[in-house]
Amino acid sequence: MTAQTVQQGELVTVIGLEVHVQLETETKIFCGCSTGDADEPNEHVCPVCLGLPGALPVVNEAAVEAAVKIGKAIDAEIPQETRFHRKNYYYPDLPKNFQITQYDEPICQSGELEVRVEGERRPIEIERAHLEEDPGSLQHVGGGGGIDSAEYTLIDYNRAGTPLMEIVTAPDFRSPAEVRAFLAELEEVLEYLGVFDAERDGSLRVDANLSIVEAAEADENGELSTEALESANRTEVKNISSHKGAEKALAYEETRQKNAIQRGRVVEQETRHWDESRGITVSMRSKAEEKDYRYFEEADIPPLQVAHWREEIEIPELPRARRERFREEYALDEEAASKLTSTKQVADFYEDLASEFDPDLAATWVADELLGELNYRDMAITELEDRLDEVARLVELVATDEITAKNAKEIVLRTMLDEGAAPDAIVEAEGLGKTDEGEVQAAVEAAIADNPDAVADYAEGDDGAINFLVGQVMQATGGSADPGTVNQLLRAELDD
């Protein structure tokens, strides 16, 4: 947006994020307790994660490796030395009365991640990303079920100590849609790295700062000055747990603030809670300021010097690079390349197919047919993990012309997904093997003999009449003939 085009009173939305992601490790960040699903509350706990006196936290190497991988993926700097701090607050989700986190020397500094919204690419600056421990889970019991009216609190520390990475962006977002696109891209990258599981409940949690500033404050490049950003009152929206939720929560908050400004009211600088079920944000009692957390160095954990790991640790090809390679190597359009790289598993499967069959056919089958049918059934490709060879066999049946594409999709693929049968068995049971040429030729001749009116129409130049005849042949062959071939055969006969 240029300054000249700005209308008086036009408003710009400014959003920055703090994204918390759970890292996929076997054990917690500072102790050997499992991070897996527990059967019972307080089953994966020990003196360290319960904060018992005398317990000594020792950093999990895998969590640090995951952090370095993330740093590499977002082009961040891994400083020569990084250390942990205690963030002091009294709340029973952490039994020590402090959280071990990182303060002024985080493990990742100044990275970026590019987002694509409506065909436009924009880099989002990532100011920092740091390691910390997840708190435990609280249940507020009794009263109206809300936090304020609850009678008492029940605490389960199974989650306490799960490694978290907190990723903090600059206030670079200009719309809730951009936030959603960023979170989706970030999840993809993290999944490619194998350090994150999006399916896991509560694995992604987002706090967002949103403010509204006058568009006139922007310079000719559309950049907003630091003063303009700092002078606007912002709200911090907490309790967002998905990318869809982020878009909804921030769209609500954007409208709420714009309405206040347009009515001449001042937006309060405050923390607000996203209430997913009601679809609104509500004011929370004001929380402590940064100095109230009395950060100080965690003396139990010596500093880390892992800058050299950045070169030593390998990371796989990332979604964006893979998308670009797919477009070049397999001549795919942007949409197909994007679908085919949406998860590492989809991309790997596509490449397997593309190495054996026509890449275009493989692309159609994975991006459109398979993902389409899975999406319709609300299934993920991970649920088909053990049956991908069956899908490959189905593509082979189409590639080698043994069944029609229409039957392959509408009958075989759907039956495979709904009933769990294998492709060859379905082809056999449904009699879908392509009709042999003689049979099709006979059906073509019969259709011409039986439908003199259509033949006459065709002869008079009504090209639509051919479709009617194709339909007759398809019906006669039970749909097993290839419509393209039938069309050619009909024209060959009629044009003689």
Added chain:
Amino acid sequence: MSEDAVTEKDVRHVASLARVALADDEVDRFTTQFEEILDAFETLEEVPSVDRSAELTNVLRPDEKRDSLSPEEALENAPETEEGRFKGPNVS
């Protein structure tokens, strides 16, 4: 002496962060005590600073599971429990 005297307001703020309720006479008492404690710590300013041992870095453990406590052991010292969880007052 510390440059900024501890005020009653400071004491009430620290107490609220620690979620401790103080009676008015306790606030007076703690204001004096905070002053004394801070004065005592000022003595540490006289201790020369030394760098920590440079060799001690990257103290890490492999990502391998160790035995956890049983839920019974974990809850053993809890004043109140319910359904295998620690039970405490409402904390809004």
